[in-house]
Amino acid sequence: MTLNDLSQIKETELFARKKIVLRCCMAAGCMSSNSQGVKEQLEKAVIDAGLQNEIEVRGVGCMKLCCEGPLVQADPQESLFIKVTPESAPSIIASLNGGKPDVNQSDPHAAFFAKQLSIVLANSGVVDPERIESYITADGYRALHEVLTENTPKETIEIMVNSGLRGRGGAGFPTGLKWGTVAKSPGTKKYVICNADEGDPGAFMDRSVLESDPHSVLEGMAIAAYAVGADQGFIYVRAEYPLAISRLQIAIKQAKIMGLLGSGIFETPFHFNVDLRIGAGAFVCGEETALMMSVEGKRGTPRPRPPFPAESGLFDCPTLLNNVETFANVPAIYRNGAEWFAGIGTERSKGTKVFALAGKIKNTGLIEVPMGTPLRTIVEEMGGGAPDGGKIKAVQTGGPSGGCIPAQHLDTPVDYESLGKLGSIMGSGGMIVMDDSTRMVDVARFFMEFCMDESCGKCIPCRTGTVQMHNLLDKILKRKATARDLAKLEDLCDMVRNTSLCGLGQTAPNPTMSTLRFFRNEYEELLQPDTLGTDRNAS
Amino acid sequence: MAAKTLTIDGKQISAEEGETILQAATEAGVKIPTLCHLEGVYDVGACRLCLVEVKGTPKLLPACTLKVAEGMEVSTDTERLRKYRRMTLELLFAERNHVCAVCVANGHCELQALAYELGMDHVRYDYIFPRWEVDNTHRLFGMDHNRCVLCGRCVRSCWHIEGAGTKNVSGRGARSKIITDLNQPWGNSESCTECGKCAMSCPTGALFRKGSTVAESERDRTKLEFIVNAREKKQWNA
Numbered sequence A: 001m002t003l004n005d006l007s008q009i010k011e012t013e014l015f016a017r018k019k020i021v022l023r024c025c026m027a028a029g030c031m032s033s034n035s036q037g038v039k040e041q042l043e044k045a046v047i048d049a050g051l052q053n054e055i056e057v058r059g060v061g062c063m064k065l066c067c068e069g070p071l072v073q074a075d076p077q078e079s080l081f082i083k084v085t086p087e088s089a090p091s092i093i094a095s096l097n098g099g100k101p102d103v104n105q106s107d108p109h110a111a112f113f114a115k116q117l118s119i120v121l122a123n124s125g126v127v128d129p130e131r132i133e134s135y136i137t138a139d140g141y142r143a144l145h146e147v148l149t150e151n152t153p154k155e156t157i158e159i160m161v162n163s164g165l166r167g168r169g170g171a172g173f174p175t176g177l178k179w180g181t182v183a184k185s186p187g188t189k190k191y192v193i194c195n196a197d198e199g200d201p202g203a204f205m206d207r208s209v210l211e212s213d214p215h216s217v218l219e220g221m222a223i224a225a226y227a228v229g230a231d232q233g234f235i236y237v238r239a240e241y242p243l244a245i246s247r248l249q250i251a252i253k254q255a256k257i258m259g260l261l262g263s264g265i266f267e268t269p270f271h272f273n274v275d276l277r278i279g280a281g282a283f284v285c286g287e288e289t290a291l292m293m294s295v296e297g298k299r300g301t302p303r304p305r306p307p308f309p310a311e312s313g314l315f316d317c318p319t320l321l322n323n324v325e326t327f328a329n330v331p332a333i334y335r336n337g338a339e340w341f342a343g344i345g346t347e348r349s350k351g352t353k354v355f356a357l358a359g360k361i362k363n364t365g366l367i368e369v370p371m372g373t374p375l376r377t378i379v380e381e382m383g384g385g386a387p388d389g390g391k392i393k394a395v396q397t398g399g400p401s402g403g404c405i406p407a408q409h410l411d412t413p414v415d416y417e418s419l420g421k422l423g424s425i426m427g428s429g430g431m432i433v434m435d436d437s438t439r440m441v442d443v444a445r446f447f448m449e450f451c452m453d454e455s456c457g458k459c460i461p462c463r464t465g466t467v468q469m470h471n472l473l474d475k476i477l478k479r480k481a482t483a484r485d486l487a488k489l490e491d492l493c494d495m496v497r498n499t500s501l502c503g504l505g506q507t508a509p510n511p512t513m514s515t516l517r518f519f520r521n522e523y524e525e526l527l528q529p530d531t532l533g534t535d536r537n538a539s
Numbered sequence B: 001m002a003a004k005t006l007t008i009d010g011k012q013i014s015a016e017e018g019e020t021i022l023q024a025a026t027e028a029g030v031k032i033p034t035l036c037h038l039e040g041v042y043d044v045g046a047c048r049l050c051l052v053e054v055k056g057t058p059k060l061l062p063a064c065t066l067k068v069a070e071g072m073e074v075s076t077d078t079e080r081l082r083k084y085r086r087m088t089l090e091l092l093f094a095e096r097n098h099v100c101a102v103c104v105a106n107g108h109c110e111l112q113a114l115a116y117e118l119g120m121d122h123v124r125y126d127y128i129f130p131r132w133e134v135d136n137t138h139r140l141f142g143m144d145h146n147r148c149v150l151c152g153r154c155v156r157s158c159w160h161i162e163g164a165g166t167k168n169v170s171g172r173g174a175r176s177k178i179i180t181d182l183n184q185p186w187g188n189s190e191s192c193t194e195c196g197k198c199a200m201s202c203p204t205g206a207l208f209r210k211g212s213t214v215a216e217s218e219r220d221r222t223k224l225e226f227i228v229n230a231r232e233k234k235q236w237n238a
Helices: A003-016 A035-048 A086-095 A132-137 A142-150 A153-163 A175-184 A205-212 A214-228 A242-257 A288-295 A324-336 A338-342 A375-382 A416-421 A440-454 A460-477 A483-499 A503-507 A510-518 A520-524 B021-027 B079-095 B110-117 B153-162 B197-201 B222-233
Strands: A020-025 A055-060 A072-075 A079-081 A191-196 A232-237 A273-278 A319-323 A352-359 A365-370 A392-397 A403-406 A430-435 B003-008 B011-016 B051-054 B073-075 B141-144 B167-170 B177-180 B207-209
Touching: A003 A132, A003 A142, A020 A035, A035 A055, A035 A086, A079 A086, A132 A214, A132 A242, A142 A214, A142 A324, A153 A175, A153 A214, A153 A324, A153 A338, A175 A214, A175 A319, A191 A214, A191 A288, A191 A324, A205 A214, A205 A242, A205 A324, A205 A352, A214 A232, A214 A242, A214 A273, A214 A319, A214 A324, A232 A242, A232 A288, A242 A273, A288 A319, A319 A324, A324 A338, A352 A375, A365 A375, A375 A392, A403 A510, A440 A460, A440 A503, A440 A510, A440 A520, A460 A483, A460 A503, A460 B079, A483 A503, A483 A510, A483 B079, A510 A520, B003 B021, B011 B021, B051 B079, B079 B110, B153 B167, B153 B197, B153 B222, B197 B207, B197 B222
Parallel strands: A020 A055, A191 A232, A191 A319, A232 A273, A352 A430, B003 B073
Antiparallel strands: A020 A072, A072 A079, A352 A365, A392 A403, A392 A430, B003 B011, B051 B073, B141 B207, B167 B177
16 A cells, blocks of 8 residues: 555546535434435435436434434535435435425534534544544545655654643543654564443443544554554443444454555555454443453453553553543544644634533534534523523533533533533533433432442442442432431442542542532532431541 | 662662662652552552652652662652552442451451551442452362452462462453452362462452451461562572
């Protein structure tokens, strides 16, 4: 494979392109409402109408407005068909020559789409995720070529540092700094791991990226591997994502056949292989040290850091571990330059962030916005506010490790620091909107139950502290608790946060603490008067 | 190996490079409470009792896995740490069934000793009392899951001193359980060598030698250290 070959594939693809392209969403959301059937009927209708030379029906990844699926978009007409049924296929084909289809349409220029800025999702809903040629036509693998032939690993890391990209897994560690640390760690064998064990309730960003554009993740990993000096990569993806797994398998196979993975990539001495490792259903395996234990074939439990994975990770070798979205940002950064990327977003949070918008909101789906976009823009303009005239009460970010941001703080810009100040976290990108029918103590109990069930059981505070906190929240909800129980709960929150071994336990109290901070009255309303008299049990 | 100078509880001490804070503190006569730590097997930092404060680090770190560094300032016995340690013990006592009066390990129990030492004189949390079975199928040993604190010392001894790999952990969270082979009754185990190292390792009355009364249940810990010394340092004298 050479640069010339890439250009040739692109030219061939563009030459064969038909006048009209019908993009049909084939990501998990739309497929669950039979977009497979829609695509088949569209293909059949094209043949029945004798328009095979005019119209291409293309299976693509996520088209973002998940609540209106299955989605089909016709180009260049820019007609976006929503809730498409297989039966309506002939009328859609007929409408392309100026008829009226018997299917609802949505405006592809509405705020939900217009306010987005696509870097990670640029190819999502555009390229066919099961054809590498489609990715190459969107200038895929050009960044890898440029890095391998024109940059030293050191220069590659410098570009990453200058871009200002921070880890999209949640904590926001500077990616360039991490790459540099792994590159500098002594050792001849190094690994690159992509964390695709997305497990927060309500989050589906990484799944969508893998289903829609798997090659961008592979290309990002290859660039990272070159930068840090690794020759083996692993993608740790949860078993609950069968479609993502199968698309990754196809992508890896195609990249190997084309010589874009394997040895001597782009006729340079660089060689890099990627293998998949499938999770077995444990949320804690999204924690980096537990993930590596699991890749090694051991019980997935975290271990204390230091040593950090950059120094001693998988099989005790220096290991670079980044999240799906982080890797998916990488090719665009090298194609367009660090300055371009650093020009997007805020002072300390660069680029864009993908969110999975869910909960009590009109438009649910996948959005990508520049860092610094106010929550209000996302929730009210893009999301269209609460359905059925409800009033938005809070926005939950960061899943079981995050917090609830109350409506009065909706003008907060979305960046790592601002969300942190409100006691929440950016997290991996789950965004659950709650309206005034939601009881916040219920929310706290739900997330505590999640952490309790998902605790690995290794360290005492997380294993049994979450059980006690859950029981106390349950007691409050059942109107059996007193002020003393609430004090006990707050005491435990502080203890579990400060003494747990890994991130799961350290952040498990966050949803409780943040709802206590902003909605304390909802807790207090449920408390019963203390009939025990003197506080004999206080510490 | 270069020597490192550091401060533990205001006391200037020197330690060898590669030593843990726990080792350095023990050498210097500073006692840090531990439960999952066991001389002879590697440390996992699970029980969180040995957490210490290190100046300049916002997080509390386990002394058993934290390596010494030049100029480090460590506090092992602050008000905050004492509070957290007591709470950790309370959580443990509430988790399963730790009624000392009717336990085979009464008087020889590390959990009990820690409670005395750290002044845990009452438990503020609701006792959960889950129902766990007792595995009495082995001819020499018994396992009472109700007394288990899931420190994992038996598992580590079984794998890394004896090399049998009989003991393991199944399940997760509060449902974690020490199992024999693939969750078989202990008596049916073909991999168990009946060496008894698991029972020697156990800090509580969860693993015990059959026929041991309360008064008899003393453990021979020195044997573990003896084997490791014999293997690694070629020292054959106990």
